[in-house]
Amino acid sequence: EVPELEPILKDTYGVIVYQEQVMAIANKVAGFSLGQADILRRAMGKKKPEEMEKLRAQFLAGAKSNKIPDKKADKLYELIQKFAGYGFNKSHAAAYAVVCYQTGYLKAHYPTEFMAALMTTDMGNADKIVGYFTECRDLNIKVLPPDVNESHKNFTVVDHAIRFGLAAIKNVGEGAVESIIKIRNETGPFASFFEFCRRVDLHKVNKRMLEGLIKTGAFDSTGAKRSQLAAVLDQAVEDGAAAQRERDLGQTNIFGDELNGQGSEEHLAAPPLPNIPEWDQSERLKHERELTGFYISSHPLARYETTIQALATASTIGLPELPDGREVKLCGIITTVKSMLTKKGDRMAYLTLEDLQGVVEIIVFPDLYKQAADLVIPERLVRVTGTVDRGDKGTKIRGSKIEPLAEVQAQTIKRVYIRLMDRPGVAEQLPLLREVFLRHPGGTTVSLTLRMDSTLEAETAPLPHLAVTPSERFVADVEEVLGNGAIFLLS
Secondary structure (H helix, E strand, C coil), X not given: CCHHHHHHHHHHCCCCCEHHHHHXXXXXXXXXXXXXXXXXXXXXXXXXXXXXXXXXXXXXXXXHHCCCCHHHXXXXXXXXXXXXXXXXXXXXXXXXXXHHHHHHHHHHHCHHHHHXXXXXXXXCCHHHHHHHHHHHHHCXXXXXXXXXXXXXXXXXXXXXXXXXXXXXXXXXCHHHHHXXXXXXXXXXXXXXXXXXXXXXXXXXXXXXXHHHHHHCCCCHHHCCCHHHHHHCHHHHHHHHHHHHHHHHHCCECCCCCECCCCCCHHHXXXXXXXXXXXXXXXXXXXHHHHHHCCCCCCCCCHHHHHHHHHHCCCCHHHHHHCCCCCEEEEEEEEEEEEEEECCCCCEXXXXXEECCCCEEEXXXXXHHHXXXXXXXXXXXXXXXXXXXXXXXXXXXXXXXXXXXXXXXXXXXXXXXXXXXXXXXXXXXXXXXXHHHHHHCEXXXXXXXXXXXXXXXXXXXXXXXXXXXXXXXXXXXXXXXXHCCCCEEEEC
């Protein structure tokens, strides 16, 4: 449409690809000097609306003096603006093309290894790791919790899954990790928590580190509950310290065997663990996030994953691409809250909202804070309505409404599916399940699915004369009877 563009865009088949092309277009079509053209490029790269509008007027005026119709010039400027979001200079573009090809090949042919490498590279960036976890789920790659018998310092590939790295746990230093791995390699895997404390150097692996390992599931493979190990932590440390003192003194038993060999103090049977219930899923996930920056074994939003598409209009990963001022609805969990007083003495807050793709900061001004103060607390699952606020420090959301996610979801759920496993004890669970239904009356129908094995399931018609309110409390009550993952909500 603009013949002057042909020599500039000929090599790229009429598509603006390089920054040099933008500068050449501004120079050739609008009469910009090369210095002015570079100012245009920088203004677009930094997305400064006022500067870009000022330059638009200059560009259109220059194009008009070169007898380019206003409509075509305006369309061309829009194309240049769009290009600014992704363009590189020519030398960088060539280098990035090679890197893109290499990484694309690795991800296509070695996806598990590729994702493990990404996680290790961004180990300290919780925002990126959240997105990697979601991508692993999409690729059917399991991310396994840390394990004292399998984990290394970084994220590693184990049996086509990714094993969490011990160095990614807060308070667990590299020296402690290296000590654990060295002892494991030299004397074999750890059979119990007590044995672990007897064998490792407790000067390097201290009580705070042990607590972090317990809370992130690093001892789950020993068969103990996290709650049980937390209850005996002090006892295990004392037991381990005593064993270490005996080794240091070179004591022997009455048969003359050294206590640091096979059959030694460290290999004695572990004391019995207290008979207490495991922490519920919300508490386990809370500990995991506190100590790693993200959720490992599951995600608080997992049960909402199938309905979030209907409840939200955007996700955190797509926010940078949206125009300033666009209204969005986001579903997520509040992970941090920073409240403060305005100059007028009114309370407002900045929230960190995490969804399955990443995180974003939400600005809660005083009027909204007054309306939703009971929701502005960590660990709450909410839907936030607000507008995109694009600034030099990244994209934020100016909140206008905050709602409990469970209540929003309950209004859209058409049916509840509950899965029963064909195993001993299922008959005893049915009366308990009925009690849960009666405690949460409502208008949503319930169907049961009986799973006989991994390939065979039988589904009932909606239960007659029985409907429920699928609230967050209802879901929790069902899972208390049947276990996590037994309930599915269909919009």
